[in-house]
Amino acid sequence: MATIRDVAKHAGVSVATVSRVINETGYVHDDTRKKVETAIKALHYTPNEVARSLFKRKSRLIGLLLPDITNPFFPELARGVEDEMQENDFRIIFGNSDENMKKEKEYIQTFVQNNVVGVIASTNHPDTDTYRRLNIPVVFLDRTADNRPSVYADGCEGGRIAAQEMVARGSRQITVMQGPTHIRPAQDRFKGAIEALSEQGIAFNVVMTSSFSFTEAGTWAKELFEQHPFTDGVIASNDIVATAVLHEALRLGKNVPDDVQIIGFDDIPLSSLLTPSLTTIRQPAYDMGRAAANLLVRLIDDVNIDNKTIQMPVTFTERDTTRKVNQHG
Amino acid sequence: MATIRDVAKHAGVSVATVSRVINETGYVHDDTRKKVETAIKALHYTPNEVARSLFKRKSRLIGLLLPDITNPFFPELARGVEDEMQENDFRIIFGNSDENMKKEKEYIQTFVQNNVVGVIASTNHPDTDTYRRLNIPVVFLDRTADNRPSVYADGCEGGRIAAQEMVARGSRQITVMQGPTHIRPAQDRFKGAIEALSEQGIAFNVVMTSSFSFTEAGTWAKELFEQHPFTDGVIASNDIVATAVLHEALRLGKNVPDDVQIIGFDDIPLSSLLTPSLTTIRQPAYDMGRAAANLLVRLIDDVNIDNKTIQMPVTFTERDTTRKVNQHG
């Protein structure tokens, strides 16, 4: 690889001048600039980002920490982040945290060691030292931390909507699936749902689930219908769990939505492809990713930002696992 | 952030000694080592990877280039890569190429500028200068390039199997969907399928598709049944397209698999969750990712490697969009 000194020699100028040309800083005579530019082309020179990063104590890298790219909700987020970052000439160091604080910590550390200029993280513990001590901007994605930069959808509101719509469509023996206790958005949805049900005086059961994996979700779905066989409405903590519930219901010969209604959360690509297609509370994942990236870029550039916490809308996405509302009033 | 000089001062030794302690190289007296270690802890010192990388001309970063993380086949791959790399203390710079050579080139360039020590790429053009000129190891993933390090499943063989199984299950008016012409694995599958059909003297139609997006796939599915209404078997170029075909068939009131059989490719998580669940040619995506990462790590460590191209098995995964074979012999 050619270095800036090679270019300088080839062009018959000093390294300082070459640097000025590449960065378009300071004064450079037109003729000189041309000499340098031809030298750069001749040697196929591209500046070494590592050297730059060392001196400036700033790279063009940002860290992205997501729970699990294998969970279909996250690729959309990731893609949103990537597209926006790409357009702003940032690259992404990526890691899966598995909702595990130790892994998170390790990743954040290596991010810092690599001079990243910002971090986007889906963490359940934004208030730990791991994040507080960072002296680079952090944007929390799909998670909130009061008053710190974050992009998220209102899980609580989503849960409420799910409950209301389910009741409006006639379910009276509702089972709410409580997602993993250590995952914040799951708890918000749960809280929203049971609050709304309580307010309306509707009885409900609760089934706990302890992860979002496809394989385990089946077990909880079985458990649900064993423990609460007369359930006529299930509010799941996300679309993965909802899918498992749907499958189990069909396996048991139940008619969906006539015997059981099901509402999921997220609207992952899979949801619209199921039969019957899944009614869900949609989060605009791609847009959330983009918004988070955009916010981070602005924080990096130290733009004055009025609105550091961006709440994205959740929308009730009516499909075929719920009945039509006018059938029941 | 504390630097190595801070640590040296705090411990009353030279930077060289500190460096020796961190890297466990050369001689260091036990007492000295302890002094340094306490200093490191006291100052919360972690070495700056950028400075290291600059001097050594080698980082602990690798580049991962995938077509589109939003396509459900790739998160599994990515996760496999990440897990293996994590275990070997490498971090990943990630990018989506959209099967677009220009984007690829840009990414590869920035990878190099960041001193990555290796690259894993799903490219359709492994023989371009972009990859040939690289003087760091490259592993092609889900793609081949003769005799260069790669991990892939045999698309051709997969296509053949799909064709054979479909014929064995009684379809005689088969439509083969040809994936995007610029995507190698898609063409391999297509070739394998039509070869096998020709050998067996079975007539077939071809429908072209030009991307793997969920939204567009629906259009081609419609086209398929308009142009070839009597099709009784569809070999799709991947599970996304197969899903669209399944939906269209059901919409048209066809019985699957009795009127039309459908075979997909990949076995993405979605496939087993459809109704009817999708018969497909499975690629072990996660394992492929892991294998590619493992191979790259060995190449980086300059281990003598006998087997640089790893072919993973494709397996016929029988589900409910095909009939049982004994029904037809």
Place this chain on the structure above:
DNA sequence: CCTCGATGTGGAACCGGTTACAGATATAAA
């Protein structure tokens, strides 16, 4: 013709690590 600000360029320090090399001491062998 002189002065001054704008323009143009290069030398060298610096970012935070690693390592070649030299010098010092301790220990073992002769």
Place this chain on the structure above:
DNA sequence: TTTATATCTGTAACCGGTTCCACATCGAGG
């Protein structure tokens, strides 16, 4: 006691950029 070798430590150059500062030249205004 001398010599050879192993152990231990520090100085300084180096990786490839950026930028401060000093110095030189040029054109305009007095």
